[in-house]
Amino acid sequence: xxxxxxxxxxxxxxxxxxxxxxxxxxGSIASNYVQWYQQRPGSAPTTVIYEDNQRPxxxxxxxxxxxxxxxxxxxxxxxxxxxEDEADYYCQSYDDSNVVFGGxxxxxxx
Amino acid sequence: EVRLVQSGAEVKKPxxxxxxxxxxxxxxxxxxxxxxxxxxxxxxxxxxGIIYPGDSDTRYSPSFQGQVTMSVDKSITTAYLGWNSLKxxxxxxxxxxxxxxxxxxxxxxxxxxxxxxxx
Numbered sequence: 359x360x361x362x363x364x365x366x367x368x369x370x371x372x373x374x375x376x377x378x379x380x381x382x383x384x385g386s387i388a389s390n391y392v393q394w395y396q397q398r399p400g401s402a403p404t405t406v407i408y409e410d411n412q413r414p415x416x417x418x419x420x421x422x423x424x425x426x427x428x429x430x431x432x433x434x435x436x437x438x439x440x441x442e443d444e445a446d447y448y449c450q451s452y453d454d455s456n457v458v459f460g461g462x463x464x465x466x467x468x
Numbered sequence: 469e470v471r472l473v474q475s476g477a478e479v480k481k482p483x484x485x486x487x488x489x490x491x492x493x494x495x496x497x498x499x500x501x502x503x504x505x506x507x508x509x510x511x512x513x514x515x516x517g518i519i520y521p522g523d524s525d526t527r528y529s530p531s532f533q534g535q536v537t538m539s540v541d542k543s544i545t546t547a548y549l550g551w552n553s554l555k556x557x558x559x560x561x562x563x564x565x566x567x568x569x570x571x572x573x574x575x576x577x578x579x580x581x582x583x584x585x586x587x
Contacts, residue, residue, distance in 0.1 A: 391570055395513070395577075402563055403505075403513065405574045414574040448513050455527040457503060457515040457567075 362460035369466040380449030392432040472578035490564030497545040498522040
């Protein structure tokens with residue numbers, strides 16, 4: 359089994375760009391697709407990135423995903439930050455038939 | 469449009485049983501895994517397990533094996549998460565989610581059901 363480690367919190371100003379990392383503890387980050395979920399306060403999670411770098415319809419192109427084999431990590435980048443982007447963000451991948459979540463990152467847009 | 473509709477809030481006593489539904493529509497129910505996720509108050513997302521409606525193949529997270537039961541009713545395209553004997557520590561929000569297929573279909577989420585277990 360592996361773990362996905364995310365920073366506990368990040369903050370940035372409106373209009374700026376922020377990147378949230380998700381580091382896999384063992385095995386290759388490229389072995390299994392990574393998803394990213396946004397959870398605003400009081401709401402259910404929604405998918406903002408799936409299959410490493412794909413955006414569901416309705417998700418603006420300010421959201422992008424990538425993986426980096428050298429650091430064995432995935433990243434979610436949000437450009438042109440808006441106050442509505444303030445939320446918790448979770449990465450998720452697979453371990454055989456199990457699902458693994460990162461611990462979540464609280465994004466503050468101030 | 470893919471929809472996963474969950475039921476309203478539940479308030480139960482310790483020792484009672486419960487079965488939470490997740491009604492799916494807008495896609496081929498039997499062809500995608502459905503997962504259940506727990507979120508305890510103020511905490512992160514925890515994966516409980518997944519079930520494949522096509523053949524009811526079920527994989528439980530080790531943390532939840534033996535504690536809950538996942539099932540489906542294909543005739544009404546509904547997945548269920550059940551408990552035989554609730555504990556206070558089961559108090560949480562529970563989400564169902566349709567997993568992606570790795571071939572271009574994104575995951576979709578239900579709106580969640582709050583379960584409160586208190587004497």
